[in-house]
Amino acid sequence: MNSLENRLRDAFRADAETVRAGTIPPAPSRPAGRADAVRRRRRARMLIPVAAAAAVLALVTGLSLATSRLGTQVRSAPASPVSSPPASGAWPSGPVHTPVLSARASRGVPASAPAPGVPRFYVTVYNALDGGINHIIVRATASGRAVATIASPARHFFAGMAAPAGDRTFLTAVESNRGCTAQLEWFRLDDRGRPGPLTPLHVTVPRTYGRTGNLAITPDGRTIAYAAYECDGAGEVGVIHLASRQARVWSDPLPNSPTSLSLSADGRWLGYTMGPGGVTSHGVPSVPGGARVLSTSAPPGSLAARSRIVPGGAPWAVLAGGGRALYECTVSPSGSGAQTPVGTLIYGSAPVAGGREHVIARWHGVSVPQCYASLDPAGRYLLVQYPTVAHAAPYWCRPAVLDLRTGRLTDINAPAFSGPLDIAW
Amino acid sequence: MRQAERAHGADRRVDHLISELYQAHALTLVRAAKLLVGDQPSAEDVVQDAFLGLYRALPRLRDHEDVLPYLRTAVINQSRSVLRARRRALRRRVQHEPPACSAESAAMLGEDRRAVLAAVARLPRRAREVLVLRYYLGLPDQEIAAALGVSRGTVSSTASRALAALGRDLREEL
Numbered sequence: 001m002n003s004l005e006n007r008l009r010d011a012f013r014a015d016a017e018t019v020r021a022g023t024i025p026p027a028p029s030r031p032a033g034r035a036d037a038v039r040r041r042r043r044a045r046m047l048i049p050v051a052a053a054a055a056v057l058a059l060v061t062g063l064s065l066a067t068s069r070l071g072t073q074v075r076s077a078p079a080s081p082v083s084s085p086p087a088s089g090a091w092p093s094g095p096v097h098t099p100v101l102s103a104r105a106s107r108g109v110p111a112s113a114p115a116p117g118v119p120r121f122y123v124t125v126y127n128a129l130d131g132g133i134n135h136i137i138v139r140a141t142a143s144g145r146a147v148a149t150i151a152s153p154a155r156h157f158f159a160g161m162a163a164p165a166g167d168r169t170f171l172t173a174v175e176s177n178r179g180c181t182a183q184l185e186w187f188r189l190d191d192r193g194r195p196g197p198l199t200p201l202h203v204t205v206p207r208t209y210g211r212t213g214n215l216a217i218t219p220d221g222r223t224i225a226y227a228a229y230e231c232d233g234a235g236e237v238g239v240i241h242l243a244s245r246q247a248r249v250w251s252d253p254l255p256n257s258p259t260s261l262s263l264s265a266d267g268r269w270l271g272y273t274m275g276p277g278g279v280t281s282h283g284v285p286s287v288p289g290g291a292r293v294l295s296t297s298a299p300p301g302s303l304a305a306r307s308r309i310v311p312g313g314a315p316w317a318v319l320a321g322g323g324r325a326l327y328e329c330t331v332s333p334s335g336s337g338a339q340t341p342v343g344t345l346i347y348g349s350a351p352v353a354g355g356r357e358h359v360i361a362r363w364h365g366v367s368v369p370q371c372y373a374s375l376d377p378a379g380r381y382l383l384v385q386y387p388t389v390a391h392a393a394p395y396w397c398r399p400a401v402l403d404l405r406t407g408r409l410t411d412i413n414a415p416a417f418s419g420p421l422d423i424a425w
Numbered sequence: 426m427r428q429a430e431r432a433h434g435a436d437r438r439v440d441h442l443i444s445e446l447y448q449a450h451a452l453t454l455v456r457a458a459k460l461l462v463g464d465q466p467s468a469e470d471v472v473q474d475a476f477l478g479l480y481r482a483l484p485r486l487r488d489h490e491d492v493l494p495y496l497r498t499a500v501i502n503q504s505r506s507v508l509r510a511r512r513r514a515l516r517r518r519v520q521h522e523p524p525a526c527s528a529e530s531a532a533m534l535g536e537d538r539r540a541v542l543a544a545v546a547r548l549p550r551r552a553r554e555v556l557v558l559r560y561y562l563g564l565p566d567q568e569i570a571a572a573l574g575v576s577r578g579t580v581s582s583t584a585s586r587a588l589a590a591l592g593r594d595l596r597e598e599l
Contacts, residue, residue, distance in 0.1 A: 004588060004591060004595070008556060009542060009560045010538065011537075011545075012560055013561065015459070016459060018465070024472070025469055026447075027444050027447035028450070028477050030440060057453055
């Protein structure tokens, strides 16, 4: 056996093992064949009389309950629109890694008043398989043209991207290939989109592992939130108030992974969404998916126990402005195409405390609908990673701007990409 | 009615069998598919489709020993379909970025591994398939030949040429 073969085995194993045990979906269910369909129809015919009887029984029971309530004038208390998630059972045994603010830590990321209109540039953390490139791409929103790229420092990679308001400043996490930490750094674009140098905030956070939506920053650049994963410890979410040098950390058992972090404008509320979880290899019960809200003044401890579930189970959501409402995206499956699921993609806004969703835009018949988007710091536009069927392959997206006031979607003439990617603007 | 019950019982046995097979092999197959198609979501779809196909193919398979080779072949064929679809998109001149991996993947791979994988990505399709089956799944040439539907000699010569090309690309003496 020669060294090339050993290198091949090693490279294949390392690449393959990025698919982690437990992250793959469950076994597909039996496809509905003709025989199944016939059998179901037969069963359905048999069930008609039973269903009719059950419906009558339910109607009678409901009427009698309603009558009794009216008679005694008892009014039930309205259901609480915000519920606490069930506490998870097993807790991670590893340590929680708190952020470290050095003596030189910045008091904030430079920010200014929101610029009018659609942000002129957006930046993407991009990882190309060919050559293992990890870099940041700056693109002009109007043309989609790549204006600049920023290569990651040697033996480090960019993971995460967020932007405060105003003057084209971006926050990113620079993570080490080894070790368990990341440095928060910022850079600013000039008026032609050319990036200035990476500037450290002198704040060290646990490695975020490059999950999409793992960084958030308030428009004033003073408060940062991060989600970190699996450095021999728990999944955790931390909030750092740079001005007061205070940090709080909440942890959660893996593999319940918070993502799509967002902060209210005043930094008092943290929004995030919980992935579907469901990984059983860690022996940790999964928690329900959907959006959550956490008060950033909540005492440190269990993320799940301190957070409130936002009704609706949206797979993607970000807090709007003051933190009382959120923009969310939901997917309503409507069937299956030749190979890929098809559904309706809905972007809307809803009160955090629950209540009717205001639909901003709705698209039917979307192939492999997915939700990921980035809110601009002024809160007027979403940069939507809209699923595209142009590639006849799932999970490809094209960037587009959704005007939150009009619901109008405008394509950005930029290359499609295999998403979701971390994008800020 | 009894016939329907029998059919239902048979369905449940098949469901159980496929569920057990999925538990046992899905992760390895997704990982292998990821090496072929480059990203996890597509790899998951490839394996899901392979198992869906198994529902239809199971009655045709003579015994349980045929199941895993069937799944391997199905994964390879589905992976080819994914790559073909991407090539079609390229021919239509739809703009696209090259296949991307997550930052997580980038972090997990050292520079040497990325160089090796990039060199593998530049090989012809069949060469890549042979290398993945041989050096990731560890299959003997005979089973690789069965999975790819080629002769054992073809597997052997393809592997030799692929290793030579990789050696040149990576400037390594064989």
